[in-house]
Amino acid sequence: MSGPVERVFDAAADAAPEIRGGLPERRAKAESENESGEVQLEADVWADDLLFDRIADIEGVNWYASEEREDVLTVGDADDGYAVALDPLDGSSNVKSNNPCGTVVGVYDQPLPAPGSSLVAAGFVLYGPTTTMVVARDGEATEYLVEADGRTDLGPVELPEEPTVYGFGGRVPDWTEAFEAFVRDVEDDLKLRYGGAMIADVNQVLVYGGAFGYPGLRSAPEGKLRAHFESMPVAYVVECAGGASSDGSGSLLDLDPDSVHERTPTFVGHRSVMDDLEAALSD
Structure with a gap:
């Protein structure tokens, strides 16, 4: 049983x-x-x-x-x-x-x-x-x-060796300067694929390699996605598939939310992209 x-x-x-x-x-x-x-x-x-x-x-x-x-x-x-x-x-x-x-x-x-x-x-x-x-x-x-x-x-399910696609949510004018600069570097190497449903976009990352994320915004520093219902479960899947996750400073699986509906900036994908993200946001 x-x-x-x-x-x-x-x-x-x-x-x-x-x-x-x-x-x-x-x-x-x-x-x-x-x-x-x-x-x-x-x-x-x-x-x-x-x-x-x-x-x-x-x-x-x-x-x-x-x-x-x-x-x-x-x-x-x-x-x-x-x-x-x-x-x-x-x-x-x-x-x-x-x-x-x-x-x-x-x-x-x-x-x-x-x-x-x-x-x-x-x-x-x-x-x-x-x-x-x-x-x-x-x-x-x-x-x-x-x-x-x-x-x-x-x-x-295992991430491919090389990243191919990316998709980041939020209105561009609402992105922080540091995050927008990071995206400009990413788009030199990866193809934009963003459909507005987190699961569909994450699945593209699992199939083709790359990164998905919803950042903290000027108007909403905590972002849009909810830690318990979206961010941490997706991080668990991607990390089990050989990838990485981040809230901008470390793994989403290191989070300890104070409330059930708490939100967090959310990024998943290749370790190399997560490293570049964290370096960009730390600056």
């Missing part, structure tokens, strides 16, 4: 075809905002409810947290166990324009808020031309093809 961590990703994979199939009829805005003040789509709320129903009953999962919910929910009856943090529909604004979006899953071995070092597994589902899933655990990352009748192992 599989353990609770495996069953979390089984549940995410089982829900993926239903989530994908339900998106066309849920493209409208919901009459609500999430905890971060973002207007929700019907698809955001629906995907969160669906995943909660699939994950909350897994024995060994004691806490459930979502980008779409204000508080961490206690779903088990023990004092220890795993906490599951999800971005149920990353890039949901892409649903209306029929561009890729995804689901992000992080499994922590202590209640939230928790440090990145407490992650024991992380992964994501990508709803692209095909539905795929990447799961990272024990220092390795594996890709799966997800279909209605189950998932097929496509083999290990």
Whole structure:
């Protein structure tokens, strides 16, 4: 019998075809905002409810947290166990324009808020031309093809030797001078690929090599992405695939957030690019 961590990703994979199939009829805005003040789509709320129903009953999962919910929910009856943090529909604004979006899953071995070092597994589902899933655990990352009748192992995920693409979010006029100078150096060697859904952009980095990031901005020094739901899980995946992560000064897995919805500047990709980033921002 599989353990609770495996069953979390089984549940995410089982829900993926239903989530994908339900998106066309849920493209409208919901009459609500999430905890971060973002207007929700019907698809955001629906995907969160669906995943909660699939994950909350897994024995060994004691806490459930979502980008779409204000508080961490206690779903088990023990004092220890795993906490599951999800971005149920990353890039949901892409649903209306029929561009890729995804689901992000992080499994922590202590209640939230928790440090990145407490992650024991992380992964994501990508709803692209095909539905795929990447799961990272024990220092390795594996890709799966997800279909209605189950998932097929496509083999290990490892960053290519050389970086090829980059994508950085935020409006350019809102970038800091140091970050803009860093990007000008990057664009001399890498190709711009940015689609507005973190998971799709990160997956391009895993396939082609390079870097993805959302920086701290003049108007928002903490950036846009949330540590528990997006930044630390994606960092875990990329580091397990042989890459690196950074908040501008060190690995995202060294973070210890004070609150569940805390944001952080977020960068993942090749170690060489992360080193150049940290050197540029330190200046």
